[in-house]
Amino acid sequence: MIRKLVGFLDRRSGTAPLLRKTLRYLFPDHWSFLLGEVALYAFVVLVATGTYLALFYRDSTKDVVYHGPYAPLQGQHMTEAYHSALDLSFTVKAGLLMRQTHHWAANIFVAAIVLHLLRIFFTGAYRKPRGLTYVIGLLMLFTVLLEGYLGYSLVDDLLSGMGLAIGYGVALSIPFVGANLAALIWDGPFPGSPAFFSRMYIAHVFILPALIATLLALHLALVALRHHTQFKQTPRETQRKIVGVPTYPGQTPRSLGLLSFVVGTLFLLGGLVQINPIWLWGPYHTYAAENGAQPDWYLGWLIGALRLMPSWDFVIGHYTLVPNPFWGGAAFPLLVFGFLLLWPALERRFTGDDGYHNLLDRPRDAPMRTAVGLGVFTGVLLVFLAGASDRVDVMFGIGYSAQIWVYRVLVFVAPVVVGLIAYRVCIELQKGEEVERERKRAEAEADAISRRDQLAREYV
C-alpha cells in the first residue's frame, strides 16, 4: 500500500528524494527543542477555534438592546459585536468551550513563544547561520502580541473598551505623527467610526494570521534548511555532525503526542477554567470603567511600564514632543525588542566571534550573554510585576504608591545586581568544571600509572 502511495506521489511530483530526506531529517536530543513545537501547536488550535468563532461573531458597533438569557444584562444597550460574543457564550452549543479554548490557546501560545525565545537567547542559538530565523521569530512575536491585543479588543466588553482606549492613548503619544496615525486607524478620534471594528476584525482574522502563518512557514523552512542546533552531550556531536532521531519513525509519534497533549490541555482549560467571563464585565461605553482592568498577561509589562512612569509630558514651548504614555506603552517595548534584535550584532562586536555555530552554549559558557540577558529579563519581569501592584495592595495590604516607588528604583538597580551575580556564578561554575576536569585527568593519569606499575611488576 505504502509503495503504491509513494509511487503515485513520486510519479506525479518527483518528490521521493525530498520525502526520504524529510523522513530521515534528524532532531537532536533535548526537551527545550520542543518549546517551539508547543507554540506551533497552540497556533494550530488558535486557527481552528478562531475559525469557528468567526462563524458567529459580528464585527458591528450597531447599538442593540440585550434580551438574551443572561439576566443581569437584560435591557442593557450594547454593540452588536458584544451581543454576538455573549451569544457565543450562552446560546451557541459548544460556543463557550471554543471561545475559552481560543483564549487559553492565545495565552499559552505567547507563553510558549517566550520560553522558546529564552532558550534561543541563553544558548546562543541565534548565532550564524541562524540570524534570519531569529529575526523572523522576533517579528512573529511582535505580530502575535498585536494579534492577541486585537482579539481581546474585538469582544467589546468593558475590558476590551478600556484596553482600546489605552491603545489609543499610546498611539496618540507617538511623537510628531501620533494623532495623525490614530486618526487614520480609528477614522477620527476615539472611539472612532464603525469602520474601525471592521478594520480590527479583518486584521485579527486575516491580515495578521496570514502574516504569522507566512513568517511561521519561513521560520520552519529556515530551521529545516540549516538543521537544528544541538548541545554537546557526547563527543559525537560536533559543529559538522548532527546527532539525533529521524523524523520517522522516531520523532513522529513524539511530536504527534505533543500536539495531542497541547490540544488536550487547551480543551481541558477551555472547558474547566473560566477565562475572560465577558458577561460579568458588561458592555463598554467611553464613560464607563472598572477597577483593576488588566490586559492579558503578555501585555502586562506595558501596563506596568505605563504605571511606573512619573507624571510628565515632554513639552517644548506649546509643542508636546513626547506625551507620557509613549515611554511605557511604546518606547519601552520597542527598546526591549530593539535589544533582542541588536544583541546578536552587539555580541559579535564584543566577542569578536563571527563564526558559525551549530553547537549550543550552555548559559555558563557565555557569562557575558547570560549576565546581560538575565539583567534585561529581570528588568522586564519587574515592570511586568509592577503592573499587578494594585492587586497586591488589595490582597496583601502593601501600599500601592510605596510599591511603585520601590519598583521605580528596583527596575534600574536589580538588573545590574542580577547581571553581576549571574556573571560571577557563570565564572564559578566554569571554574568548578575546570577543577573537576583536572581531577578526572589526574585520576586517569594516576590510574594509568598504577596500571603500568602493576604491569611492570607482573612483568618483573
Add this chain to the structure above:
Amino acid sequence: MLFALALPGAASAAAQPQQGDLVARGKHLYGQYCIACHGANGRGVEPPVPNSAGAAPQRAQNQQNAAGPSLQGVGALAADFYLRTGYMPLREIGKQPRRNRVLFSEDQIRALVAYVASLGNGPPIPQPQPERGNLSEGMKLFTEHCAGCHQVVAEGGYVTGAVPPPLENSTAVQIAQAVRIGPYVMPRFSEKQISDRELDSIIRYVQYAKHPDDRGGWAIGHLGPVPEGLVTWFLAATALITVCIVIGKRLKSE
C-alpha cells in the same frame, strides 16, 4: 423606637422596653472605647493643626493625636455599620478602617448603637429588600457608581491612598449603610441620587456577584487577566514543560 424596630431579627422586640437602660449602657461603653476619638457626647475631636500658632483647643486633652468625626446625627445607621463590620474601634488613627473581628458582643453593639442614635436625629438602620430589586438595573447602577473602585464583580480594587474592599462579606444592610455613609474616602450617595429602590437593585446585584454565573468553569476570582496569567504560567506552562521533558528525554536514558 425607629432604630429599635430596625434591629435585625427577634432581638428588636426584646430591645424595645429597655430603651433608656440600653442608652445608658451604651454611654458607658462609649466612654470606655470611643470617647478618645469621637469626644464627649459624640461631638468629635479635631486633630491638632500642625503649622498654626493657635493650636486646636482639644490638643491638650488628647493623647497621640486622637481625632475623629462628630457622631451627632449619624444615627443608628452609621453606628451599626461601623461596629458590625469591625471597622471600629479603629486600630490606628488616620488609617483606612478595614473589616475586622467584631470586638463587641451583640448586646454591647445594640447598646452602643442606641447611644449613638440618641445623640442626634440621625437615620435608622436601613431595611433593604434586595429581592425587590432588578438585577440588570443593579448591574448598570453598580457599573456606573461602584465598579470604578470596587471592580465590576465587586472583588475590590485600589484608589490612590485607599483600598475599596471586596464586597464578598458585606450583608445587604451593610451595603445599604455604606452607600449612605460613604465610609473613609468612599462617596456618599443620598436618596436623591440613588433611591431606596435603586439601592435594592444594587444590593441584589452585589449579592449576585458573590456567586455569579460561572458557566466557564473554575472562576479563578472573577478578576480576569491576572489570575488567568497565573494559571497560564503555573498550571499550563508547567504541565507542558513537564511533558516536553518526558518526550524530550529519549536517547541517553534508554
Add this chain to the structure above:
Amino acid sequence: MSRAKDFLVSGAVLLVSRLRRKPKLHGRERVVPTGAASPGWELVALLLLLAAALCAVGFIVVYVLDRLSHQTQWLGLSLGLSFVFLAAALIVTAKHLIVTEELEDDYPLVEYPEEQETIAQVVDESGSRLTRSGLFKLGLGAAGGAIGLAVLTPIASLGPGIDMDAFVRTPWRRGRRLVDEQGRPLRAADIEEDTFYTAFPEHADKEELASSLVVVRLPESELRLPPELARFPANGIVAYSKICTHAGCAINLYRTPLFKPIEPKPALVCPCHYSTFDVATGGDVLFGPAGRKLPMLPIYVDANGELRAAGNFDGPVGPSWWGVRMRKPENGSGA
C-alpha cells in the same frame, strides 16, 4: 448505470486483490533496525487509544444531549481527555513501541560561494545591451517609487489624518444643558457634596470622548482655583472631563474623605493607571502618570436652576498628542 456498476465491482476486485498481495521482499538491507517487542506496552497503548475514542464519543453524546448542567465543563473534559489519552498513547508508542534510532548526519554547508558568484554574474551580464545603465536604474527607481506611493495613497481615506480639528472639537457650547445618562437635566440644587455625577451634553452623542463629564460639588471655601479658572464653577459645583488625560480611560472614581482633617483630600482617580486629579485646584495631577491636568468645563446655573455649560473646556479632552497644548476647544456659539 450498469457500466458504472461494472466499474465499481471491477475496481473493488482490483483493490482487494492488491491488498491481499504479499509485500515484496526486495532482498534489501533493513533501513530501520529491529527492536525487541513489548506486548505489555502495546496493550497499554491500545487501552489508551480506546479511552481516547470513548472520550471522543462522550463529547458527541454530551453535545447532542445538551441537557446537562455544566455543559461546557463536560464538553471540555471529554474532548480534552480524549486528546490527552491520545497523547499518552502516542508517547507510549514513541517510548516503547518503535525503534528510536540515534543517527548522525552532516550539517549542510553554510554557504555556496560558487553559486553566489554565478548569480551575481548572471545579473551583471544581463545588462550588457544597456548604454546608460545608471540612468536606467534611476528610471526604474522613479517608476517603482512613484507606483508604490500611488498604491499607498488611498490609505489616506482611512481617516482624517491631516485635519486635527476633530481632536479639539467638543460638543460643548455656552448654554448647552448638562443631562444625566437618561437625558434628564442636572439641577444645581440636586448636586450634593461628597459624591459624583456623570453628565453629558444635551442631545449629543454620549460616546464621544469630549462628551462625558464628572460633576462634583465642593464647599466654596475649599476651592483653590487659579485665576483663569476662578469663574468656572457654579456655587461650588465643578465639572471636569470624564476622560483621563493619560490614556483615555473613564474617570469614575471619586475619592472624597468622610473625615476631612486626616483623610486623603478629594480627588478624581482613573482606574487604569491611577492618575489622580485634584478637584479643588482645577484638575491638577496629584499622583500617577498623567502629564496634563484634567480639562475643566465652565458652568452656570440658569433661571430654572439647571446646570449649563458656560463655554468650552480649558484644554483638549483625552490623551495628549503633539498639538494638545497648542489649541483650545473653541466656544462655538460665542456669548
